[in-house]
Amino acid sequence: MKSEFFASGVPENSLQQIHLATGFKIGQLPVRYLGVPLVTQKLTSKDCSTLLVKIKSMIDKWSSRHLSFGGRLQLVKSILFNIFGYWSRQLVLPKGVIIDIEKLCMRFFWRGNDIPAKGARVSWSQICCLKSEGGLGLRKLTDWSKACCLLLVRKILADEGSLWIAWIKGYCFKTVDYWNVGCKLHFSWILRKLIKLKDEARRLFWSATNLVQFKAWMVILDRLPTRDRLVRFGVVTDDACGLCAAGQESRNHLFLDCSYAKEVWGTILLHVFRCWNDALRWLVSSLKGKSLLVRILKLAWTGFVYFVWEERNRRIFRGVIRPAEEIVDRVREAIRIKMYRSHVNRLDNVNRRLCLAWDLI
Ligand SMILES: [Zn+2]
Known part of the structure; x- marks a missing residue:
């Protein structure tokens, strides 16, 4: 409990x-969340002192063991970085604290204790670089910290049920979402930092590897703040669809009945199917399995939901309008990137046709 x-x-x-x-x-x-104080202001070095004390006491214990460079490297890698990773995944650590931890790691690595290293033979950033570039494969803590920030962003996006995220959504974002919220001065230091990472988060979650699936599920569960819900909660009074302005904006309208959404989804699916009945029920049952068709369908649905929702937000909050074809292109591009060089059995006729239709390499 x-x-x-x-x-x-x-x-x-x-x-x-x-x-x-x-x-x-x-x-x-x-209030502490996994040992880290939940404060709205920037965490101070004092807040993080437990972390430094923990790391120092471990180093003390190990110094008596006379470990080799290799042994120390393993320890720094596995234990110090685990503690650090654990902490900074909860909240963002101040740069000063990161530098202190880095110093401790560096001293322990060179000398086996936490006494300052004199005349270090190779710079720490060199040690941190990739093995293929001549380093030892330790990640630089500042890069690590950014990765942790992005992890927090991901938690916000995925609506992970923590107190902190509920608070941010209820009191800071209110009716907008992470992608559309502006950086306000009264926001906490951490939140402002996370909002500034918007472009990076977009690139990370949408380009390289992580086509996030959360929105597809939010739609299925009817959890997005569509206007019919906002009207019910008394947040807005106008429930007109943000895309076509003709219908009442509900989940079913936005993703199934809206003329704009119909145009997008119709164009996407024409490449694979001739007809599309009862889209949702079919999708839910087809989200199982690993065939190429299922993988593409999942990605297409996720991309469709993501980009239609993004378009709706862009129209409402920025007044920018893109034609349906552009959304289709974005979805196709996301699928191509996600499927880039993934293993596909091209001897299979269906697979071959799919690869052609979706320009998969
Ligand atoms: Zn509409």
Whole structure:
């Protein structure tokens, strides 16, 4: 049981009663999430001192063991970096703290303890570079930190159910999403940092490897903040579709009935199918299996949902309009990138036709 409750002005015996009745722990402030204080301001070095103390005590323990360079490298790699990774995945660590940790790692690596290294033979950044470039394959912590920030962005996008994300969505994003929220001054330091990574996140999640599937599921579960829902929650009063302005904007309208969405989906699927009935039910059942057709369908559906939703947001928040063909091109491109050089059995007739239709290399 991880739940805690927070109260103020409640007598101690009532607190105990609540604790006994619910099994929830009585929380202490500041709220900690996996050991890291949940603060809206930038984490200070003091907040992160536990982390440094932990790393230092481990180094003390190891210094007595007279390990070789190789042994120390393994330790730095596996243990120090794991602790660091664990922490910075929860919240973003300040640069000063990252530099301190890097220093500790460097000293331990060269000398086997945390006394400053004199006359280091190779620079730390060289050690950190890829093995193929002559380094030892340690990742530089600052790069690591950026990767952790992107991981947080991914958690926000995936709507991972943590307190922190619920808070950001409820109090900072309100009716917009991560891609459309502006960087406001009253936002916390961490959130501003994450918002500034928007372009990088887009590139990462959409170009190289990670065609995220969360939105496809949000649509199936009817969880996107479409206007019919926003009207129900009293957030907006106008429920006209952001794409065609003709229908009432609901999940079913936006992704199935809307003339714009129909044009996009119709163009995408013509390459594979002659007809398309009961799209959703079919999709849900076909999301299983690993055939090329299923893989492409999944990607097509995810891309369709993602880009249609993005287009709707662009129109509402930026007033920019793109024709349906452009969305189709984006979906096709995303599929091509995702499938680039993946193994396909081209002796199979269906596969061969699919590769031709989708320009897969
Ligand atoms: Zn519409």
